[in-house]
Amino acid sequence: MRLIKLDATESTNSFLKELANNSLLDNYTVAVTNNQTSGRGQMNTTWHSEPYKNLTFSIFTPLKNLTITHQPYLNFAISLGIYDVLFQFGIPDLSIKWPNDILSANKKICGILIETTFSNQKIKNMIVGIGLNVNQEIFSKKISNASSLKIIMKKDFDLEILLNKIIERIQFRVSLIEDGKFTETQTNIIMLYIEEKYPQHL
Numbered sequence: 001m002r003l004i005k006l007d008a009t010e011s012t013n014s015f016l017k018e019l020a021n022n023s024l025l026d027n028y029t030v031a032v033t034n035n036q037t038s039g040r041g042q043m044n045t046t047w048h049s050e051p052y053k054n055l056t057f058s059i060f061t062p063l064k065n066l067t068i069t070h071q072p073y074l075n076f077a078i079s080l081g082i083y084d085v086l087f088q089f090g091i092p093d094l095s096i097k098w099p100n101d102i103l104s105a106n107k108k109i110c111g112i113l114i115e116t117t118f119s120n121q122k123i124k125n126m127i128v129g130i131g132l133n134v135n136q137e138i139f140s141k142k143i144s145n146a147s148s149l150k151i152i153m154k155k156d157f158d159l160e161i162l163l164n165k166i167i168e169r170i171q172f173r174v175s176l177i178e179d180g181k182f183t184e185t186q187t188n189i190i191m192l193y194i195e196e197k198y199p200q201h202l
Contacts, residue, residue: 107147
């Protein structure tokens with residue numbers, strides 16, 4: 001893994017995309033910034049993040065054995081990887097709002113943007129952009145459903161520890177997909193769905 005720390009940048013996804021166009025990147029090249037000034041979400045939405053308070057980073061990884069039909073499994077793997085770590089930290093009432101949001105008690109705490117590059121029908125590589133609200137306590141009134149780990153848990157979190165654990169878990173989840181273990185991922189998704197919809201039965 002190669003970690004690139006940026007004090008400020010418009011978008012870590014855009015930064016890695018430009019870097020990949022001009023050089024050969026290591027597997028799991030990660031760009032993380034203290035201040036993302038023009039973060040992007042799905043459907044051209046904007047991700048707002050208070051500088052030095054949150055995790056805003058992107059991961060670049062080449063992929064060898066996956067085709068365009070496997071794209072949904074990558075979404076599953078990334079979301080599950082982040083979910084796993086937040087669950088380990090005791091964040092309550094977690095749920096995944098497909099395809100790109102992670103919630104706690106129906107409040108958005110994390111956004112995901114996955115951009116893939118194709119060669120014919122094969123997925124050549126992907127850049128995963130992640131914005132996780134960590135220690136921010138005040139949000140714009142225009143964002144009514146946002147929350148953060150600090151608001152939920154009433155304590156500060158170490159950004160570097162969170163970053164490393166999320167990267168490690170995403171690597172594990174994506175490796176399952178690359179090894180063709182789709183059933184395991186599907187089972188995890190189904191169990192989460194059942195737990196969210198019918199918690200009294202578990």
